[in-house]
Amino acid sequence: MRYIRIFLLNFQYVFERRAVSMVWFLVSIFNPLLLLLYWRGVLHDTSMEGWTLSSISSYYFLLVIAGSMLMSHIEDGVANEDIEQGNLVRYLIKPFSYYWISFFAEIPYRLLQGSFGIIVFAILLIFFENFITITNDPVLLALTAGAAVLAFFLSFTYKMVLGMSAFWLVDSGGFFQMMEIIVIVFAGFILPLDLMPPGFEKVAQMLPFAYIVYYPVTLLQGKLALPEALMVLGMQCFWIVIFSVIYKIVWNTGIKRFTGMGQ
Amino acid sequence: MKRYFSIYLQFIKLSFSELAAFRSNFYNSVFAHLVWAAFTFLTMFLLTSKTKTVLGWSREELFLLTAVFNAVIGLFRCMFTKNMDTFIRKINYGQLDQNLLKPVDAQFWVSLRYVNLGALPRIPVALGVAAYILHLLHISPNIVTLLVFGFLLACGMVILYSVWFLVMTNIIWFTNLMNLEEFLNVITGSTRYPREIFENSVVFLALLFFPLTLVVTVPTKYLLGKSSPFEIVMIIAFSIGLLICSRLYWKFALRYYTSASG
Numbered sequence: 001m002r003y004i005r006i007f008l009l010n011f012q013y014v015f016e017r018r019a020v021s022m023v024w025f026l027v028s029i030f031n032p033l034l035l036l037l038y039w040r041g042v043l044h045d046t047s048m049e050g051w052t053l054s055s056i057s058s059y060y061f062l063l064v065i066a067g068s069m070l071m072s073h074i075e076d077g078v079a080n081e082d083i084e085q086g087n088l089v090r091y092l093i094k095p096f097s098y099y100w101i102s103f104f105a106e107i108p109y110r111l112l113q114g115s116f117g118i119i120v121f122a123i124l125l126i127f128f129e130n131f132i133t134i135t136n137d138p139v140l141l142a143l144t145a146g147a148a149v150l151a152f153f154l155s156f157t158y159k160m161v162l163g164m165s166a167f168w169l170v171d172s173g174g175f176f177q178m179m180e181i182i183v184i185v186f187a188g189f190i191l192p193l194d195l196m197p198p199g200f201e202k203v204a205q206m207l208p209f210a211y212i213v214y215y216p217v218t219l220l221q222g223k224l225a226l227p228e229a230l231m232v233l234g235m236q237c238f239w240i241v242i243f244s245v246i247y248k249i250v251w252n253t254g255i256k257r258f259t260g261m262g263q
Numbered sequence: 264m265k266r267y268f269s270i271y272l273q274f275i276k277l278s279f280s281e282l283a284a285f286r287s288n289f290y291n292s293v294f295a296h297l298v299w300a301a302f303t304f305l306t307m308f309l310l311t312s313k314t315k316t317v318l319g320w321s322r323e324e325l326f327l328l329t330a331v332f333n334a335v336i337g338l339f340r341c342m343f344t345k346n347m348d349t350f351i352r353k354i355n356y357g358q359l360d361q362n363l364l365k366p367v368d369a370q371f372w373v374s375l376r377y378v379n380l381g382a383l384p385r386i387p388v389a390l391g392v393a394a395y396i397l398h399l400l401h402i403s404p405n406i407v408t409l410l411v412f413g414f415l416l417a418c419g420m421v422i423l424y425s426v427w428f429l430v431m432t433n434i435i436w437f438t439n440l441m442n443l444e445e446f447l448n449v450i451t452g453s454t455r456y457p458r459e460i461f462e463n464s465v466v467f468l469a470l471l472f473f474p475l476t477l478v479v480t481v482p483t484k485y486l487l488g489k490s491s492p493f494e495i496v497m498i499i500a501f502s503i504g505l506l507i508c509s510r511l512y513w514k515f516a517l518r519y520y521t522s523a524s525g
Contacts (some may be wrong), residue, residue, distance in 0.1 A: 023442045030449045033349065039462040041318040048313055174291045174298070181302045190309055197312045 002096070003104045006042040011108035018112060024215030025116040028071075029064045035190065047195055057131035057222065061124050061193055062217045067189065069114030070148060070212055071155040074106050078163025079172045089260035099247065103156060110152065135222025143229045147216045152238035155212045157243040164247075167254030182207075208239035270367060271375055278378035292381025296340065300333045300385050303455055303462075304392075318459040323400055324487060329485045330393035332455035335416060337385030339423055339451075345377040347431055351441050354434045367440070370513050374428065397486065404408035404486060407451035412482050415495070418502040423451065425505035426475065428513065435516045454479045474501045 014021060036057055042055045051059075082088040091098045125132055135141060162179060166172045184190065185200075187209040193201050203208050215232040218224055224232065282289045305330045311322045320328070350373050353359045397404065397467045404412065427447050434440060458476030461469045477498040484490035 017439060019437070020439060020442055023440055027442070027445050027449050031448075031452070032375050034453050034456065034460075037309075038317070038456055041457075041460050042314050171287065171291050174295045177295050178298050181298060184302075185305065186310070190306055195313055196309055200309065 001196070003100055005016075006096075006101060007104040007107055010105045010109070014108040014112055021109065021112045022116060024073075024109075025068055028068045028113065029117070029120060031061040031189065032067065039191075047257040051192060051195060055133055055223075056192070057128065058133045058221055059217060061121060061128070061132055061221055063135075063189065063213065064124075065114060065121050066148075066213045066217050067118035068117040069110050070151045070155055070216065071108055071183075071187075072159045074102055074156065075159045075163035075176060077104065079166035079176070083164070083166040083258065086260035088258060091258075094254075098251075099160060102160065106156060128174070133156045133200060133222070134220055137222065139226065140219065140222060140224075140229060143226075143233065144216060144220045147219055147229070147233055147236060150233060151212045151216050151241065152222050154208060154236055154240050154243065157240060157247055158208065158212075161243055161247050164250045164254050167250070167257050182204055183209050183212075186210060187212055188217070190216070208235075208243070211236045211239060267368075267371060270371075274376055278380055282380050289381050292379065293384050296382050296385045297339065297388065300337075300388060303329050303333060305367050307455075317331075318457055320457050320459075323396055324483075327393055327396045327400070327486070328457065328479060328483045329455055330389045330396060331416075331486075332479045333389035334386050334393065335419055335423070335454070335479055336451065337389060338416075339420060340382035340385070341379050342420075343374060343424055343427065344382075345379045346374050347427060347444055347447075349373075349377060350431055351434055351444065354520070355438050355441065359520060361516070363520075369517070370510065374424070377489050393486075400487070402487065408486070409415040412486055414477050414499060415482040415485055418498045419454075419482060421502040421506050422474050422498070423454070425502070425509040426450075428509040429505070432509070432513055432516045435520050450475065473497075474505060477501060 014094060039056050039060075042048070043051070058186070062240060082091070088098070091101060094101070135144075162176065169175060177211060186204040186207050188204075193204045193214055194209055196204065204214075211232060215236075219229055219232060304326065307325050311317065315322050317325065340503060353362070353373070359369070359373070362372045422456055430443060430447055434443060437443075453472060454475050458480040461472055461476055477494065481490055481494045481498045484494065
């Protein structure tokens with residue numbers, strides 16, 4: 001119940017600053033739509049590795065929702081505000097888990113930006129109905145919903161671990177930017193994984209980032225069969241466990257180094 | 264003009280002093296800029312891995328476009344980005360008074376006070392890559408071509424600055440939009456793609472982004488010998504027009520500025 005209260009308070013705060021969230025949403029959708037224009041120039045009447053203009057348009061349109069709803073951006077708040085500025089102290093003296101407080105504080109941002117994404121997607125559906133392909137298999141749709149929930153958990157846990165690198169790094173900005181580039185490349189934000197060179201595709205499949213955005217989107221498009229869909233969910237659970245263990249270790253060792261001056 | 268030039272030299276000296284005092288920040292900044300430069304080349308590599316031509320641009324020409332983009336962005340980040348970030352804070356905390364009361368043009372001060380020397384290494388790296396690609400394409404520009412190329416790059420920079428300043432001036436009314444700079448960063452990223460991608464889009468988008476599509480594409484096409492007189496006239500016209508617009512809009516917006524002490 002108390003975490004619901006935390007969620008509601010944060011939702012109130014986020015909704016009050018919805019214009020800021022709108023700008024963040026525009027930041028997240030601009031690149032997929034720009035890349036779609038690029039692919040329109042490449043694929044106007046051809047196909048490539050099974051991707052037609054219709055399927056790739058669908059991919060980037062769905063990427064708009066997936067990017068805004070599933071990708072957490074908590075690492076800056078954890079690193080800069082909580083650890084570097086010492087605000088973590090107020091969480092340490094509360095009878096709440098820092099992970100779960102941050103989780104319920106992050107959800108309102110994802111919900112608000114996800115709702116912007118759904119509105120934009122609905123508008124795109126009206127004007128570009130022929131370019132959007134979504135599976136109508138109820139089993140795959142249910143698995144997609146499950147994959148989306150797991151993807152958010154995976155993204156959030158990974159970003160929490162990333163944010164807590166600030167326990168050791170004096171200036172984590174450069175490190176975060178490098179990790180952001182790795183995520184952008186291997187999560188499928190630039191292009192679908194099977195359009196990448198073979199080496200890149202193999203690396204992307206070994207890393208967890210594709211399971212945050214790429215696989216939920218292709219699952220919704222119906223590009224994955226049932227066994228592959230179950231494998232995606234399995235891999236998401238695997239990576240969530242891995243990052244949860246890393247989080248525990250990083251938290252337990254990092255908190256011993258933490259000092260909150262003047263708090 | 265001479266006075267403003269000497270003031271700008273002082274700004275550079277002060278920025279260099281700051282660099283010497285906080286060297287780790289400088290190294291971080293250089294690292295971040297070079298990583299993002301590598302990312303732009305990686306993006307183009309991935310996008311062209313399965314197709315060798317896109318909308319009349321060969322793969323090498325697209326890499327040249329990316330190199331010129333990095334040179335433009337390196338210079339832009341060096342001269343303006345840190346100032347735009349500071350501008351937001353000045354408006355929010357009502358500190359613009361300090362600039363308005365000085366006997367120096369406020370737009371000049373706000374736009375050019377800080378020089379981010381950490382972005383400088385990106386420029387020679389980008390120009391080096393551009394020179395290598397020109398060598399691969401068997402293109403040897405003469406001194407006149409290079410001077411005109413430099414002039415067109417400067418026009419592109421003016422367009423980019425004017426668009427940024429026009430948008431950022433709105434912070435005077437919408438003080439809570441502190442992430443507007445991030446939005447502009449993403450918009451600026453569109454200049455690394457050929458402007459032909461917008462010709463296939465809806466008319467509204469094509470017109471809205473038309474000035475930005477000229478920033479990098481026109482100088483690159485000029486180097487390749489593919490630019491049209493129309494594009495060259497357009498980049499010069501837009502650079503002058505948008506600069507005048509940014510100036511007029513700034514003057515208009517200042518009437519609505521309220522400081523923290525006011």
